[in-house]
Amino acid sequence: MPLKNGHYLVESVALCWSCHTPGNESTGEPRYAGSTGLTEPSDPGYTWSAPNITNDPETGRLGRMTEDQFVARFRAGRAIPHSPMPWQGYSRMEEDDLRAIYRYLMTVPPAKNEVGAPRVPKKG
Numbered sequence: 001m002p003l004k005n006g007h008y009l010v011e012s013v014a015l016c017w018s019c020h021t022p023g024n025e026s027t028g029e030p031r032y033a034g035s036t037g038l039t040e041p042s043d044p045g046y047t048w049s050a051p052n053i054t055n056d057p058e059t060g061r062l063g064r065m066t067e068d069q070f071v072a073r074f075r076a077g078r079a080i081p082h083s084p085m086p087w088q089g090y091s092r093m094e095e096d097d098l099r100a101i102y103r104y105l106m107t108v109p110p111a112k113n114e115v116g117a118p119r120v121p122k123k124g
């Protein structure tokens with residue numbers, strides 16, 4: 001069951017929601033609509049935003065990514081230095097798992113939420 005497997009992977013194994021949901025590692029909703037204000041110890045002067053990964057056509061990353069582009073993006077690993085997203089671990093995932101994750105996320109209700117730039121200087 002590819003879809004069920006994708007749900008299990010994003011919710012229980014890969015924990016995508018923990019960063020990509022408003023409210024920052026809480027039970028914020030709507031799930032996968034992105035978040036701001038994440039911190040990364042190796043990058044103390046900045047905060048990070050995790051993009052909206054629903055398929056909203058305007059503000060959602062998945063609305064602008066095909067399944068093949070999604071897999072290729074995960075294979076490529078970390079693109080922005082210090083990004084808190086654990087790209088290294090994810091880049092070793094099986095292709096079938098990445099495809100299941102994409103397909104599951106495409107079934108999540110699209111949410112309109114623009115989080116802005118991924119890396120912004122900390123205020124103050």
Ligand code: HEC
Nearest residue numbers: 014015016019048049050051053061080083084085086118
């Ligand atoms: C520890 C926090 C964290 C976790 C866990 C996490 N992400 Fe991210 N993600 C981020 C941040 C921050 C960014 C923006 C910086 C970047 O692109 O590296 C991001 C970026 C992305 C992007 C956009 C990449 C691009 O180049 O356009 C996608 C797609 C994505 N994440 C999907 C996922 C999926 C799917 C999972 C679970 C398998 C996941 N993320 C888990 C924090 C996280």
